[in-house]
Amino acid sequence: MKIVRTISGLKKEIRAAQSAGKSIGFVPTMGFLHEGHLTLARQARSQNDVVVMSIFVNPLQFGPNEDFERYPRDEERDTRLAGEVGVDLLFLPSVEEMYPEEPAVTLTVHKRTNALCGLSREGHFDGVATVVMKLFHLTEADRAYFGKKDAQQLAVIHGLVDALNVPIEIIGVDTVREPDGLAKSSRNVYLLPEEREKAPAIYKALGLIKQSVEAGETDVASLKQKARYVLEEEAGAVIDYLEILSYPALEPIEKVNETIIAAAAVQYKQARLIDNVILPVKGSAPCTAQ
């Protein structure tokens, strides 16, 4: 595995791959790799000649009161894991390399942001879209891999690719979970032991919505009430949101009669965790963001 830290170094490798007619799969990450990231890389490995992974904690997508400075980093471990899972090219740029100055042009996301994490993280998805656009251009990838755990991010990326005609295929990959159901996340390391014990209640609450919908329940208010009860009783965290929305449009609904997302965000002492389930409804669009 080659490690490059500069844009010029990356472009040299990309040009070599292109000259050799190789397809490029790209896995953007913020590092502190876990099984979720590795699953993205494995899928990229299986579908492309060259797998590029980036590790870059993007300051543009953190708000002033968010955890940019203390976002967990472990370059040595990340490098080992990326190598083990078959990444060919690991791009590890500094902030100065990616943003030598205040960017003259950024992306602004107008849709799919007025819900879920978009409500409390102002400008977050503009920052995500901008860095993703930069990375797509730098890697010139044929395919890019994103986890469905960040379902709103995935919906925004699909919106970006459609709106700006980006010549890339976006592949959404299923959420990887701990045996007890907790979604893998770099932020899980912040959980206190007693919080970690209770955190699987997030997925339990979402699973209750899934089961109820599969059993024919369609009333959104009632579905949310049941799940909220589980969260309040068992998660031991402050609920930021528990929502059921259309997917990928992320519009409010009263009845379940199209593909939906049930999503939750909860705040523990040192970690804000999110999770979701996407439920295709019979006769509606399939369970992927379009």
Place this chain on the structure above:
Amino acid sequence: MKIVRTISGLKKEIRAAQSAGKSIGFVPTMGFLHEGHLTLARQARSQNDVVVMSIFVNPLQFGPNEDFERYPRDEERDTRLAGEVGVDLLFLPSVEEMYPEEPAVTLTVHKRTNALCGLSREGHFDGVATVVMKLFHLTEADRAYFGKKDAQQLAVIHGLVDALNVPIEIIGVDTVREPDGLAKSSRNVYLLPEEREKAPAIYKALGLIKQSVEAGETDVASLKQKARYVLEEEAGAVIDYLEILSYPALEPIEKVNETIIAAAAVQYKQARLIDNVILPVKGSAPCTAQ
């Protein structure tokens, strides 16, 4: 010359060119072609295997009180001229093809807009950057050609390519002029005969700045005063602006000691015309936007 009106049709042609290992040169236009556009196309022809020209009057870059509806159009003549000058692929999309819905993501330009046309055309360069980004993605061009007449646009495009790491080379092409010095523009057709007679005064005023700078004059206020006098006395139009700024940063300056742009915009009855000269100063950066 092939004419395509759909994105899918364009992408098919682009893929074929790429598979054959051909380089792609791209000339974005809003049509009503004149010698300036044809010069861009000829330069693209000389440097690339395949020349793609787009003709698209982009509603996103027109303000509510601007001339989107009555912007001149002549598809039949444009098609003939593009063919004559060696364009291989002419992309003529409808507004619905480019914007099937309100775009979910757009570009926002933060630098080089707070001057010249950016002051009176709010959001104009955001619209330009967004459509240019779409067209770069659609054509996957190696090189794109822009006229230096729209010097602020060229500076913004360079800023866009740098900020978002777009894998394309931007080539600025010298302004083409009528024998009497008037810069070629699609909007010249709106001039009344007596306005057309006086309009060369715009370039005369800018030329006076050029001569004075070349003769060693460095005081910006004095340079502007002289040129303004010529414009006021001879152009027969309302002066929108007459400015001398650093280039490509477009910052105000008091003394000429780096590459500068002298630029003017004037309003005739039915046409707003712009023109500029870019002057490299000994020992400063060369006369191209970086």
